[in-house]
Amino acid sequence: MPSENPTPTDAELVAGTLSGREDYFGDLVNRYKGPLVNYLFRMVRQPDEAHDLAQEVFIKIYRALDRYDPQYKFSTWLFRIAQNAAIDRIRKRRIQVVSMDRPNDDGGDGVWEFPSDEPDPYRDSRNRERGDAIQQAIDALPWEYRELIVMRHYGELSYEEIARAKDMPLGTVKNKLFRGRQMLKKSLAQYLTD
């Protein structure tokens, strides 16, 4: 039980919540709120919307908590639900997404097109220009690379967790992250040298 262990596992916190301790679910929220909000922010581009969506995801998780299988990682389950929620939200917005699931005819990958006139969170920061460049570079990535890059860097998932969340072989995840980073490195070259 969590009280006996200084750092309870996710499965222990889930079991504690199911036994009637709501504060254990609070621990889970606290553990994953940062990665989840950041992951969703990179998907939907709006900080407030990302927070609202993250809240919805946690509520969905809470409702279905008794269906959680401890043999799988909690993070994998959480991010799979988050990914579906983000895609649903984006579809509702009717944002034009070119081939999210399959490659284009020319063999390349669909490009995430995400036009937005909303305020950018970096406007007030000292590194506004760099922030804009990062966002543009991420937006310019093909969907399948972008998704994995966001999962890795903002969702803070390991390669294995990404592979499980996406039902992909580990090698494919490594390869896609490799290619995605190559593209990012090229796009952000001017910010990578001191």
Added chain:
Amino acid sequence: MDWNDPSTIDEWLYLEPDGELTSAELRELDAAAAASPETARTRQELARLSEILDASKIAVRPSFEAEVLASLPPAPWSARHPRSWWGAAAVLAVFGGAAALLAGMSAAQLQPASPFLAAMAAIGDLLASSVAAGAGLIGASWRGIGLAVGDWLGESIPNAVAFGVFVVGVNLILLRLLRRRSRFEVVASESKSTSIE
């Protein structure tokens, strides 16, 4: 460098920021970076890329956790948890106890188990008898009034006519009062609008 066909070192360069390399692989990478300025530069750039991506994370609003916990609905699984049955069990126990007490009192009427229970049963009987007697008296009173009025009306035609006049008169008085009230309200509203103008 051909990025479409990455060599092992190139692959390691990209895996390193994620902490996916073993210590042996790291040592080999160190050696490769020492031997090749281009590898060293790429390594540095990739480390910097990870840094700037990390730095671009947004802060979660402080109230987020509290908001989530406050908006948690009653989960279906919580209804199946034993703790949720405690309240229902407590209510059941209270009703059960009350039923047992009543049954005990009824039994005491047949065969008093203690002087207290016998006294309580007697008080109960007294109250029940009083209620029955009161209801009987009220019923009898109304029946008596009805019979008396009926006899009086049946005695002669003038009595019946007088009663009819009495009923019509009362109705007329009530109607007049109502009309007077409505007329007063109209005058009051007219005077109010005049004073505003």
